[in-house]
Amino acid sequence: MAAVTEGASPTQLSPEAVQTYLQHVLPELDDLAVGRVWRNVGGMSRETWFADVSWQLNGIRTKGRYTIRVDHPGGSVIPVPLWWEYRVLEALYGSAVPVARPVAYEDDLSWIGRAPFYVRETVPGTASPSELYAPGREDLRRDIGAQFARLLASVHTFEWRQSGLTDFMPVPTNVVECATLELRRWRDHYRAHAVDPQPVMAELFSYLEQNPPAEVSQISLVWGDVGVGNFIFDQGRIVALTDWEQSHLGDPMKDWASALWRSVDALLPAEELFEIYTEASGIPVDTDAIKYYFAFYDAECVSTSHPVASQFLDGRTAEATFARLALGIPFYCQDHAFRTLGW
Amino acid sequence: MRPYPDELLRSLRHSMREVVIPAIEEPWPRYVAKAIEKLLEHLELRALHEERFLSEDIEELDELFEWLKVSFTEPPLASSITLSAWCRVRAPGDPGRGDALRGEGEATPQSGLQALNEANEARRRHLVAAIEAMDEAEHDDALRSSIAECRNHVRAYLRRELDRDVLLARPTFMSFGPPVARGESAGS
Numbered sequence: 001m002a003a004v005t006e007g008a009s010p011t012q013l014s015p016e017a018v019q020t021y022l023q024h025v026l027p028e029l030d031d032l033a034v035g036r037v038w039r040n041v042g043g044m045s046r047e048t049w050f051a052d053v054s055w056q057l058n059g060i061r062t063k064g065r066y067t068i069r070v071d072h073p074g075g076s077v078i079p080v081p082l083w084w085e086y087r088v089l090e091a092l093y094g095s096a097v098p099v100a101r102p103v104a105y106e107d108d109l110s111w112i113g114r115a116p117f118y119v120r121e122t123v124p125g126t127a128s129p130s131e132l133y134a135p136g137r138e139d140l141r142r143d144i145g146a147q148f149a150r151l152l153a154s155v156h157t158f159e160w161r162q163s164g165l166t167d168f169m170p171v172p173t174n175v176v177e178c179a180t181l182e183l184r185r186w187r188d189h190y191r192a193h194a195v196d197p198q199p200v201m202a203e204l205f206s207y208l209e210q211n212p213p214a215e216v217s218q219i220s221l222v223w224g225d226v227g228v229g230n231f232i233f234d235q236g237r238i239v240a241l242t243d244w245e246q247s248h249l250g251d252p253m254k255d256w257a258s259a260l261w262r263s264v265d266a267l268l269p270a271e272e273l274f275e276i277y278t279e280a281s282g283i284p285v286d287t288d289a290i291k292y293y294f295a296f297y298d299a300e301c302v303s304t305s306h307p308v309a310s311q312f313l314d315g316r317t318a319e320a321t322f323a324r325l326a327l328g329i330p331f332y333c334q335d336h337a338f339r340t341l342g343w
Numbered sequence: 344m345r346p347y348p349d350e351l352l353r354s355l356r357h358s359m360r361e362v363v364i365p366a367i368e369e370p371w372p373r374y375v376a377k378a379i380e381k382l383l384e385h386l387e388l389r390a391l392h393e394e395r396f397l398s399e400d401i402e403e404l405d406e407l408f409e410w411l412k413v414s415f416t417e418p419p420l421a422s423s424i425t426l427s428a429w430c431r432v433r434a435p436g437d438p439g440r441g442d443a444l445r446g447e448g449e450a451t452p453q454s455g456l457q458a459l460n461e462a463n464e465a466r467r468r469h470l471v472a473a474i475e476a477m478d479e480a481e482h483d484d485a486l487r488s489s490i491a492e493c494r495n496h497v498r499a500y501l502r503r504e505l506d507r508d509v510l511l512a513r514p515t516f517m518s519f520g521p522p523v524a525r526g527e528s529a530g531s
Contacts, residue, residue: 041374197468263520328515
């Protein structure tokens with residue numbers, strides 16, 4: 001087990017420490033060496049790091065990359081432990097839902113100076129929206145949009161009952177709970193972390209509590225944080241779905257709200273996306289429910305932004321990115337929710 | 344003292360945008376630098392508008408509390424125990440509380456802006472309590488339509504409050520849509 005590099009900031013990962021850990025969990029890779037370790041841009045819920053790796057295979061030096069997910073030094077900003085998304089990857093890997101292969105979950109702080117963390121294989125490709133929106137890529141956008149709709153159908157028809165997900169995911173027992181089980185988790189998280197009184201949020205949560213969808217076609221695995229930027233594509237194909245930390249069991253229409261919130265209709269018009277999805281899944285699209293879940297997703301995002309703000313305000317972090325998120329997310333989302341509801 | 348803070352902020356932002364950010368190649372430091380540039384723009388707007396917006400907001404909240412108090416003390420809402428309880432709590436702007444700008448239990452304000460922020464926060468807390476009281480009262484079917492009218496009034500105020508907040512926070516917004524449609528690229 002490697003000691004953390006002397007003088008390393010807890011906000012950095014030491015390549016030497018990462019190398020020792022990867023040698024430990026990937027003993028099948030001969031002479032494994034870690035080159036560059038760097039942090040991915042964006043993301044609010046957790047830090048994502050990449051490690052470039054090489055190893056010896058049949059006399060040839062082979063290269064690869066691994067992804068490390070770790071909570072912020074000031075702690076988690078979402079009401080879901082890190083192991084949640086790791087176990088979701090374990091449940092999905094090898095199914096019709098493409099995800100990165102989970103490699104190891106670790107609680108021991110001494111390996112890389114941060115814990116818990118987990119390692120997964122990095123799926124080659126990009127999640128960058130700017131790659132999709134570049135001029136002249138209309139055909140790519142349409143293709144990716146259609147693939148996205150079919151993959152969302154795969155998520156929502158995934159057989160979660162036999163997958164191990166119910167070991168840790170609450171199962172709604174009636175239609176109303178498809179919304180309210182998750183809503184209460186986020187409302188409680190918001191109330192526990194709110195940095196100042198926000199009547200907008202009080203009114204929004206009040207509305208969401210009182211108006212859950214009265215009909216749900218089926219209980220599905222809900223991806224949670226869906227849309228452009230949260231899937232990886234490579235050479236015109238979506239090769240992995242990412243960001244499973246907000247996943248749960250509930251109404252599949254919630255994912256459409258998140259997906260549209262994150263602009264999937266800039267790839268393909270919503271009507272075409274819905275048609276492909278329903279054909280692939282057999283699940284009808286309920287636009288009234290989507291409207292409700294727009295506001296729900298906004299409330300969820302605001303609820304993650306308050307722990308971000310509190311880490312900034314109580315001095316656990318002074319990062320400008322936290323300050324930006326603490327301002328940008330809540331007001332954008334509150335405004336979006338109010339406009340969605342016609343307020 | 345010239346240059347004023349807003350002038351300095353404009354200069355800092357200009358240098359970040361034109362000189363510093365283009366020279367950064369590492370993805371994470373570049374992302375951080377862009378966040379700084381957006382926060383500087385936000386600070387410029389706050390320097391220009393924050394004090395006036397807070398004053399407007401406080402005035403509107405005081406008017407809203409008066410309106411709600413009248414509504415909650417007339418039939419049929421006067422029958423609600425939770426609404427009556429809210430009415431008995433003296434509103435932060437009530438002249439009977441002494442300093443009309445100071446909320447209950449607050450320290451003596453250190454500056455004009457701090458005083459406004461504290462006064463505003465006390466009022467927002469009072470409005471949250473009103474909304475929670477309406478949530479409780481709404482369980483009584485006989486009160487539902489009257490509560491709905493009150494909520495419309497509250498939402499109209501909240502819309503105006505959000506418009507002010509959004510104007511200040513807009514530089515920090517993120518977008519996942521196409522650059523042309525949303526004015527900037529995702530995650531930028």
